[in-house]
Amino acid sequence: MSQTYIGRLVGKSVGELYFRSFYDTPLSIGGIAMAVDEQTGRKFLLRITDVSYGHESAEANWAEKAAGRMMEEDIHGRSYRIHDPDRRLYKLAKCSPLGYVYNNQFHRPRSIPTHFSQVTLPDPQTMEFLKEYSGDLIVGDLRCGESVMDIPLGIDGRSLAQHLGIFATTGMGKSNLMKVLASAIMESGRYGLLIFDPHGEYHDGGKGGENKGLVDHPAASTRLFSYSRRKLKGEHGNLSIPVNEIEIEDIEQIFSFTQAQREALWAVRIKYNKEWLRKLCHLDIETLTEELTAGSSTFQESTLGVLKRRAQRIEDFKSVNFDSTLSTKGDIVGKLQNGYTVLVDTANLSGAEETMMTSILTRAVLNSYRWKYQTEGDFDNLAPCLIMLEEAQRVLAASAGDSNVFHQVVREGRKFKVGMGVITQQPKLLSEELLSQLNSIFILGLADERDRSVIRFSAKQDISALGTEIQTLAAGEALLTSPTVPFALPLKIYLYEQYLNRYTGEDKPGGRDKIADDFF
């Protein structure tokens, strides 16, 4: 009997199939099995969603009784065995039918295989059809339970502007996935990628030196541009934003304002135009009060005092300067539109400064793409752009309202080729509307049922039966849902360090062909 033969179908409906397997066949949740309908030649693909014990004894509670006898024998140190286990014991796998393959074409499941169809492990030849859906940004291989098949998979870069989610708890491989995805984007040269890195882990792999960063990728020298206010390994730019490029919406991300304060802010903005923040910092309260008084309308000194103190705090931010020629904003936007990867390292910035910088740059990207969409004829030549946002719940939480620039990108960005990449450990904090806008979602291990639940409702495939699988995903294992894939794809994400080895010939993760030397 073939090594790949694992059982026979025993039930039961189009939406839920069961097969009996041998007692010692390793079956794991998330594994893919194949039921071959001998009458039609259709190969039904089944995703294992649960595995349970079975035995042939007609005796009630046989297993419990047998276990009791074993325990008794154990206590007395007596030996015993289970004879004939192949016949008496078995496993029962509950499966969710994914569809069937016929003539190398995948079809949605609308029928069931014939009774007792033989169940095998899927053969690589049958799974070849997935290559049609693999996309051009390869991030891993097809995973069958705990094993991996040599079928590289990823996402279609054209869907980047339709937003992306990466959800996982700590240690499940978010950062690794991000680096592999960034590498794939760099290699393609067709898409812009803006990464905000608050933890300083993407450029050079972070502290400790154990992990490699994007700068270690052979394409980094020509396709990666990093900006920071600290010293990084290799070449990088100085992150710098002139004070006159900061808008009220940007500081609203970091401060809460009363209605009176907000009115005063806008009065300052209107009065001094681009110089509003500088004036707020350097004019004294009396002057400000006098200059802003219009008729009987005036602002209290205490209100302006609060605004002035906050403006001075912004002025102290490391990345904020008063020289309008030192802006990196234009550089960054230009590189993104030409298909480069831009890394903004904010590791040594305060939380407030980091949030404000993220807001300024995101708005700049969106406005630039929007402006080109509305005014210029070369919009078609712009590279689609993805903005990756770590800890996205900080600015995209349902409780934070939906008026900031990040929400704007989610709502309007796809029209202007700007996508939002949402990375978070707590998708439950994001609004349902936002989640529904994410076309592609990488689900890594999520321990919290509430997190799993919100994803279930927003995913583009029915993953309602995959709760246990998501719960049991190991580090580096993922499910990818997207309208461009036939079903929620189980992936084993390449380990970034091994992924890089392909260029040295030491290892070729996923069996991908070595990229040609002249690729870059």
Added chain:
Amino acid sequence: MPSATGEHNRLERKAADQIADRLNCLFGGGQDNLPAIPSDNSIGSPHLVDSLDDAPPRIINSNGSKVIVYAIDGGSTVLARGGNIEVIAWRAGMVKFRDCKRLSESCPSPRVLAYNRLAVKDQIEELLIDSPAQYIASQPPAKLVDELRWLAEWRLIDGVIHSAEAGSLVLIDGSLRCNPAFDMKFQRGILAWAAEHEIHIAAITKQSSLSLSQNLPIDLKSDGGEVVADRFPKWYRQLNRPLPASSGWLGNIFLAGLHPDADKPYRVDINRHDETNTEKIFSMIATVSDDIEFCGYPYPLAAAHRLARIDNLFRQELIGVIGQALDRKNFAPHIWEYLVGDIHEKLNADMVQEK
């Protein structure tokens, strides 16, 4: 001039013969095993000891050897009975094990025979042609199906030992007591050949009818194992004294506790031609008697039993299949209904209760 009653009996018998013949045309024979030369036979006494005190326990050292073990059991049933007609089914099955794994099994479909109970004696000579066993009973058997099942089992044993590897163990359900209805040469020949070729044969009786000094059956005696269990987790006692070569008791008779957690000791008969290997054979039996569900009973025999048995469900299925076949042959359906009617009532008893 025959009496009216005699004529009536003659006609009834003739009708029964005709029905049986017609039925057997459908079953494709099945009579070739029927025995013929009637004669009486007594197998004499098994020469048992007077009490267990005279049968000291001996320890079984199971070495866990991975020998091949064959287990053989039979199954039989009466499918239909009405007037002088009886329809019976029987078969014998075998499973082959090694190191807890079932290597193979064989169990044919049941043989089915319809016969006229008044005519068995007249048919015996004809039916025994080609049989390896000579039927020597003077009277027709009370339960023909039991004899046919027994014969099927022993013919299977005969076949198994000729294909088994030297050193194998063949386990039989039942005993090695000869069947008084047949010439014991048949069994003796099998047992002698097996011993000569190092094929070990032992029979295990699920429930023994033997008793010591007219007491309880030997396997129910409370001192069969408990007293010795502490010192001898696995043990055997020989219950018979030396037997004459001509005895119909073809095996030495033992009582054995094959696992420390066994529910009860079992009667085990070991081929007398192979008695020098008694200790080794018990070791082999104990090695396959450690299944957690059947502690103290050889698992291969449990498997053979389940393989060969004809249980109620299967019997019902057979009755249905035969009924359909009869329909296709335009056999009067009311006759078959008459023959199986009482069984149907039993089978459907639960449905009546539900109403």
